[in-house]
Amino acid sequence: xxxxxxxxxxxxxxxxxxxxxxxxxxxxxxxxxxxxxxxxxxxxxxxxxxxxxxxxxxxxxxxxxxxxxxxxxxxxxxxxxxxxxxxxxxxxxxxxxxxxxxxxxxxxxxxxxxxxxxxxxxxxxxxxxxxxxxxxxxxxxxxxxxxxxxxxxxxxxxxxxxxxxxxxxxxxxxxxxxxxxxxxxxxxxxxxxxxxxxxxxxxxxxxxxxxxxxxxxxxxxxxxxxxxxxxxxxxxxxxxxxxxxxxxxxxxxxxxxxxxxxxxxxxxxxxxxxxxxxxxxxxxxxxxxxxxxxxxxxxxxxxxxxxxxxxxxxxxxxxxxxxxxxxxxxxxxxxxxxxxxxxxxxxxxxxxxxxxxxxxxxxxxxxxxxxxxxxxxxxxxxxxxxxxxxxxxxxxxxxxxxxxxxxxxxxxxxxxxxxxxxxxxxxxxx
Amino acid sequence: xxxxxxxxxxxxxxxxxxxxxxxxxxxxxxxxxxxxxxxxxxxxxxxxxxxxxxxxxxxxxxxxxxxxxxxxxxxxxxxxxxxxxxxxxxxxxxxxxxxxxxxxxxxxxxxxxxxxxxxxxxxxxxxxxxxxxxxxxxxxxxxxxxxxxxxxxxxxxxxxxxxxx
Numbered sequence: 205x206x207x208x209x210x211x212x213x214x215x216x217x218x219x220x221x222x223x224x225x226x227x228x229x230x231x232x233x234x235x236x237x238x239x240x241x242x243x244x245x246x247x248x249x250x251x252x253x254x255x256x257x258x259x260x261x262x263x264x265x266x267x268x269x270x271x272x273x274x275x276x277x278x279x280x281x282x283x284x285x286x287x288x289x290x291x292x293x294x295x296x297x298x299x300x301x302x303x304x305x306x307x308x309x310x311x312x313x314x315x316x317x318x319x320x321x322x323x324x325x326x327x328x329x330x331x332x333x334x335x336x337x338x339x340x341x342x343x344x345x346x347x348x349x350x351x352x353x354x355x356x357x358x359x360x361x362x363x364x365x366x367x368x369x370x371x372x373x374x375x376x377x378x379x380x381x382x383x384x385x386x387x388x389x390x391x392x393x394x395x396x397x398x399x400x401x402x403x404x405x406x407x408x409x410x411x412x413x414x415x416x417x418x419x420x421x422x423x424x425x426x427x428x429x430x431x432x433x434x435x436x437x438x439x440x441x442x443x444x445x446x447x448x449x450x451x452x453x454x455x456x457x458x459x460x461x462x463x464x465x466x467x468x469x470x471x472x473x474x475x476x477x478x479x480x481x482x483x484x485x486x487x488x489x490x491x492x493x494x495x496x497x498x499x500x501x502x503x504x505x506x507x508x509x510x511x512x513x514x515x516x517x518x519x520x521x522x523x524x525x526x527x528x529x530x531x532x533x534x535x536x537x538x539x540x541x542x543x544x545x546x547x548x549x550x551x552x553x554x555x556x557x558x559x560x561x562x563x564x565x566x567x568x569x570x571x572x573x574x575x576x577x578x579x580x581x582x583x584x585x586x587x588x589x590x591x592x593x594x595x596x597x598x599x600x601x602x603x604x605x606x607x608x609x610x611x612x613x614x615x616x617x618x619x620x621x622x623x624x625x626x627x628x629x630x631x632x633x634x
Numbered sequence: 635x636x637x638x639x640x641x642x643x644x645x646x647x648x649x650x651x652x653x654x655x656x657x658x659x660x661x662x663x664x665x666x667x668x669x670x671x672x673x674x675x676x677x678x679x680x681x682x683x684x685x686x687x688x689x690x691x692x693x694x695x696x697x698x699x700x701x702x703x704x705x706x707x708x709x710x711x712x713x714x715x716x717x718x719x720x721x722x723x724x725x726x727x728x729x730x731x732x733x734x735x736x737x738x739x740x741x742x743x744x745x746x747x748x749x750x751x752x753x754x755x756x757x758x759x760x761x762x763x764x765x766x767x768x769x770x771x772x773x774x775x776x777x778x779x780x781x782x783x784x785x786x787x788x789x790x791x792x793x794x795x796x797x798x799x
Contacts, residue, residue, distance in 0.1 A: 210764040217657040
């Protein structure tokens with residue numbers, strides 16, 4: 205028995221059967237064609253009627269929303285009687301929120317002012333999660349919502365004005381909350397979980413405590429010239445010893461999963477902090493974001509960085525075969541395989557849910573969602589969206605979101621010292 | 635070959651190309667020759683009625699058609715199992731010695747007797763490779779294996795069958 209013998213066992217179908225089947229198929233086609241013509245006419249009628257109804261409903265809805273939203277945005281808000289204390293919050297990266305009364309601010313400076321109702325203000329890091337949410341949500345899709353990327357501070361300011369939601373990578377500060385209250389807007393807060401990425405290696409690799417700057421110098425496409433740091437050169441580093449003399453001559457070999465989410469997390473959570481250790485690059489973030497991204501987000505494309513498809517054998521076989529290679533993993537993948545991995549190669553504690561929660565693991569950021577509390581109370585669509593957001597299984601898992609336990613994801617009041625409670629808008633807790 | 639634009643001529647070509655392949659896929663896949671025509675017809679009717687839903691950007695036409703054939707085959711085997719467990723069939727087949735069987739059965743029936751004891755995946759691979767005449771590359775996405783894995787498993791399976799022929 206061989207291939208030829210097996211192929212020779214084939215025979216043609218009986219001609220009568222072939223003819224009869226063809227005739228049956230042609231009949232099915234003819235019937236379906238007739239049904240299709242009728243169906244198409246019916247569909248066209250329904251479409252025309254549907255579009256007309258949708259237009260009427262949309263116009264009515266827009267009027268109602270405008271009436272509801274206008275007092276929040278444009279009302280002249282009196283200054284609170286109490287003196288607003290200076291914020292004690294820690295400085296945040298990005299443009300700081302000014303402490304001026306919103307009534308004095310020119311409207312053109314308000315973020316997302318072009319069509320704030322449909323804007324979903326998000327930080328760069330949270331963008332994939334928000335994008336997935338908008339695409340999955342019928343409510344947002346119908347409303348024509350779009351994701352607008354902003355700094356955390358801008359996003360939090362936008363939600364206090366009229367953005368649909370804000371999804372940011374840090375908690376709102378006292379000062380930002382007070383700014384909202386000055387607009388007679390109280391915000392509700394949810395913590396969805398964390399975004400985290402891990403740089404690790406196989407169990408037999410030599411442990412290392414790499415700093416973000418060293419990882420940046422090892423993996424960026426262009427790095428500052430050691431002799432003249434304000435000048436960029438193509439990355440010449442081939443071994444970890446080239447990066448820093450405290451390392452041995454081990455070659456720089458890092459496996460990077462081909463999925464865009466993990467790559468984006470790595471770039472923003474590890475490469476950016478490394479890049480920011482150069483002051484002139486850090487300053488670039490404020491004045492020329494495009495150029496900053498070009499320098500700090502571009503990974504080298506030579507043989508030192510190995511783009512891999514993450515499959516079951518990546519960890520068990522490829523890392524076993526190349527014990528000195530490092531691998532970048534989304535936290536979820538790391539957590540599933542942590543027993544077969546060395547741990548983190550980043551300087552700092554081992555990534556665990558505990559070290560994510562207490563903020564000690566450096567390559568992790570929380571994901572917070574904010575919205576106007578009154579809108580959630582009065583608007584069914586927003587309330588439905590909140591339920592969708594906090595649903596453990598529907599949003600974010602594929603975008604690298606590490607969900608927390610159920611109680612942690614409930615709505616929590618922003619933490620405000622009791623002395624500031626008097627500034628809270630009346631009825632805000634309802 | 636991809637799904638053509640709607641038109642009788644293209645459908646004729648596809649039908650002519652794939653009818654013998656699907657027909658022989660079922661001949662190799664099932665021991666019961668009597669049901670082969672019925673199952674072949676079922677595959678084409680399903681494909682034809684779902685023609686408007688076929689998306690060429692998702693899969694090639696052949697992949698789509700053989701996926702339907704696989705599902706039809708699985709449904710058939712499942713329904714048959716409720717009447718007579720597959721294990722029983724193997725026992726019935728194993729009653730006679732291979733030499734005695736060889737005198738009574740045609741080559742295909744004898745092959746079916748031998749493949750009855752194989753795992754389902756191997757039987758499907760044999761049917762796709764030698765019945766439908768697909769290449770290892772075309773088979774790979776249908777069974778969720780790599781092209782080289784398909785080749786390796788087929789090689790081992792044919793060797794095992796040869797040793798028992």
